[in-house]
Amino acid sequence: MSDTTPGTSSTPAEDVVNRVLANDASRASGYAIFPASGRADALQREDPDRNAFSVDSDGEQFDREDRAALRRVQGLSTELEDVTEVEYRQLRLENVVLIGVHSGGSLAEAETSLRELAALAETAGARVLDGLLQRRPHPDPSTYFGRGKAQELADVVAALGADTVIADTELAPSQRRALEDVVKVKVIDRTAVILDIFGQHAKTREGKAQVELAQLQYLLPRLRGWGESMSRQAGGQVGSAGAGMGSRGPGETKIELDRRRIHTRMARLRKQIKGFAPAREAKRANRGRRAIPSVAIAGYTNAGKSSLLNRITRAGVLVENALFATLDPTVRRSQTPDGRVFTLADTVGFVRNLPHQLVEAFRSTLEEVAKADVIVHVVDASHPDPGSQIATVRDVIGEVDGRAIPEIVAFNKSDLVTEDELLVLRGLEPDAVFVSARTGAGIDELLGKISDLLPKPExxxxxxxxxxxxxxxxxxxxxxxxxxxxxxxxxxxxxxxxxxxxxxxxxxxxxxx
CATH class of the missing domain: 3.30.70 (Alpha-Beta Plaits)
Structure with missing residues (x-):
């Protein structure tokens, strides 16, 4: 993140940003984040040798082509028209500007969070044009960004040609509507982006149903419409005032219809998800009757959980340099060094401020973690803030009642860090194992620790x-x-x-x- 110096840019878009941040007050309270390399820092740089192991062994890599097949058509943009919220939110993310409020904690933490939001937006298919941070004690209760800064944001959005603004928190419905009225383009929040990614990546029937339920739970209190045809009905006093029946508009019938449809669909999805439970319980009970211990791989998104599963079991599951590449759990069989059989389950990744709707909707999937005998907690050793990732994952594990399960912390991607960084990580988690799914380093030590913690024959x-x-x-x-x-x-x-x-x-x- 860097302040922008006025007069150094020749493009209209950057001139607007320079003007916004030129005065002393803006320099004290606003920051502009420009993507340095065209790719969010939360995603690893592509290395042709990095995925050599994965390409040879993964059987589902063709899914990556499908996920990248839909791209933005240049020259088309989104404007607020006479459509309902349901219709409008079905439009894909396109050119986006990120915004955040830095109120507490360090500035580095706020920057890391916004760069992670950039990675989420890119994974969802958006192109990040700019990112803005405002320093203020707390977000504005009306427009989140403050009325003055919201107008300046509208200038930046217009100059850059953005069609979506993404806030790095969960906005209240009233905040989103007020900010949308100022900037004149679609405004969404971090939760909506995560839900969009989940919607794109879900493959199984259960996964799709879980994501759709979470999306509808999020959307229901945020319905709105635009245009005169969505006019509200006149109040009861209108008739006595002489306006008569002819003054009454059609009312927000489209919104009411959306509400009814959403409630009906949510009830159907809950029933459908409940119907998946017996089959999953039967599989788990079958493994229990055979006394097969289970190990769950948990961790932050893009930490390398699927790569680690492939390295240990040759499972052939999809590995992608993207956030939330894995949504549906994969269970594979493996052995300890002394020959004992156990199952290894790859689970959905976690992220800070994971929407509560997703935790609830994916509770059945997260049961693989809650029912495990051992949890392998995979951490990205090359991430700038691994401590916050560890805390986030442990919070979610606690939400599914998994705190009492023995845990092995495995710092993956250890081949990408220096010796000094390894010392810092060892101080963070003294009993951790350092592994590399790409090179295979540390895998034997990890399997040895798993063997020590698994239930032993008596x-x-x-x-x-x-x-x-x-x-x-x-x-x-x-x-x-x-x-x-x-x-x-x-x-x-x-x-x-x-x-x-x-x-x-x-x-x-x-x-x-």
């Missing part, structure tokens, strides 16, 4: 299994820890440690003491 059996019951020997290998195995005349003698849950199928073959 019951020792000595079995004599007939040669025609190879399935029992296989069960001992898959669900227990085989201590010794000898072939005798009467069958296979096996000494094995197992969990109580899988002891019943083995009891008929136990050798009497």
């Amino acid at each position: 019951i020792e059996y000595e079995l004599l299994v007939p040669f025609d019951r190879g399935d029992v020997v296989a069960l001992a290998h898959d669900r227990g820890r085989v201590l010794s195995l000898d072939y005798e005349e009467d069958g296979t003698r096996v000494r094995v440690l197992v969990d109580p849950a899988v002891s019943d199928p083995l009891r008929p073959f136990v050798v009497p003491a």
